[in-house]
Amino acid sequence: MIKKKLFIGSSSEELKLAEQVKKILENDFEITIWNDNVWDTAIFKINQNFLADLLKASLQFDFGILLGTIDDKVMFRGEEMLQPRDNVLFELGLFTGRLGTSKCAFLIDKEIKLPSDFIGLTLARFDKKDPTTLISAVNQISDLFKNSSDDEINFFPSATLASVYYENLIIPICRYIIENDGYTKDGKHYKKCRINIIIPDRINQDVNLQFEKLKATFTTENVSFKYSGRPRQISIDTQIKNETLEFIEFPTIITGINHAISNLLPNDFNRQSPDYNTILDRELRRFITTLKLLLIKGGFDEMVNVKRESEL
Template sequence: MRKKRIFIGSSSEELSLANAAKSILERDFEVTIWNDSVWDTSVFKINNNFLNDLLRASLQFDFGLLIGTTDDEVKYRGDSVMQPRDNVLFELGLFIGRLGLSKCAFVIDKELKVLSDITGISLARFEKSDAPSFVSAIILVSELFRNQIDSDINFFPSSTLASGYFENLLLPTCKFLIENDGFEVDGVKYKDCKIQVIIPSRLNPDVNLQFEQLKRGFNSKNVSFNYAGRPRFISLETEIKDDKLVFIDFPTTLSGINYAISNLLPNDFNSMSSDYEAIISREIERFIYTIKQLALRNSFDTLIEIKREQ
């Protein structure tokens, strides 16, 4: 199982804190600091637009950790207060907007004035003169992220597509099988049935063609049925294995992930890059996770099986 990825943002003056946080977090996560100079892992690429790079990073990482330190003195209602660098606050807002509150943490110096707009997010405070307090704050964040065993169902394209796929195909098929105590094919009634959802390990640009090629590896027969309340027939491939009827489906709706991600990313982002592949891989995982969670919630987890194809 892949390690979840964390982005660490800080001011340039406090890179030592970012590196200290990385040394703690990389035991359990894949960690990238904003100034990483290694091309494969760097957030800001040479000759690229910084804002475009940040937009890409907000999709590429699973969690965002921003370190707020006393970098700038500002006037606040007549008083002088210390606030983090503007770019740190901007990155915090960007990652919260893309990943959600539960996926972001703000580790801040106790001397900082905290804006009222961000008091609802996960905050961990430390004293700059007390190194153990910083370690404790980072460990707290690590536990927060680590305890999120898997991605929640959210509004990333994968989760939305998986929800629609479950509602429109898997849910009615499961209900039909239960209500009819199985399914009849060629005059034979099969009570032992299962729905197998075939998921590729990666997505090709033409997902429909990709699934047509995968279908050739199956000796299947197409069947259809009309489910109450639906304006059309449900059509699925089937195979008989050990006297069990296996419904096989290739969710071409996955093509929407490619489409959505390509539109969320800057126009100049290379869809053939390893970063893009990492984002797509994560979205496929979220698609699978969402289906499994919805199946569990509806007590269909014994009927639905996810199969990954190489």
């Protein structure tokens, strides 16, 4: 079973505390601790793109924990307050925005008083003087993450593209088959019909060429039909297997994943770095997960198979 990736952010002064949190969680998650030194030494330096690194990190992880420790004293509405380092709060906002409130937690010192803006976030308090409170708080977060659904529909590029693909193509094909009690091809009516959506194991730079090569491994015939509400006919490849008409669909829409990530991380796109490829793989898995969830919700999951290239 693949471990989910978890990010831990903290101030540089609390890296030892971050290591303690990592030890509690490392049996269940693949954990990376952000080395806060980059903020202390490079925040105002030219050619140090720390923000790009953070944006990249927020796309790579399934969960995030930010450690809120007493690092600074500030005046808030006339009162002196203890608060975490500004960069930790920035990372908290970034990861919460990327991952959602159910997949990001704020592990904070009990001495910290938080403004009302933090209502709605997952907060777990601990007392630095009592190690058992840290273990308890971290275990609460662990349980939350482990119980969180993989099947949430979010606004990552992959999930958005999967939703559009499902609404504009898969639903019309399924409804056409149901309304016509099958499909008539070459004068023969097939009551048994299935849709096989074939997805590559990884996304290359030229996704369309990639699909053409994949399509060449099939022996298919193209059919087209008009469906109410669509401005153009639906065109799709088919093959006959065991008296079943199989619609073979290659979702070229996933090229949008590459396009979206390349705009977020342009330098990595130019060199197809390992981090970039990791993010692409994650987004491809999210596309599949979202699509399968939508099929279940729509009641079309028995009609549609979603297969990776390696499963053929």
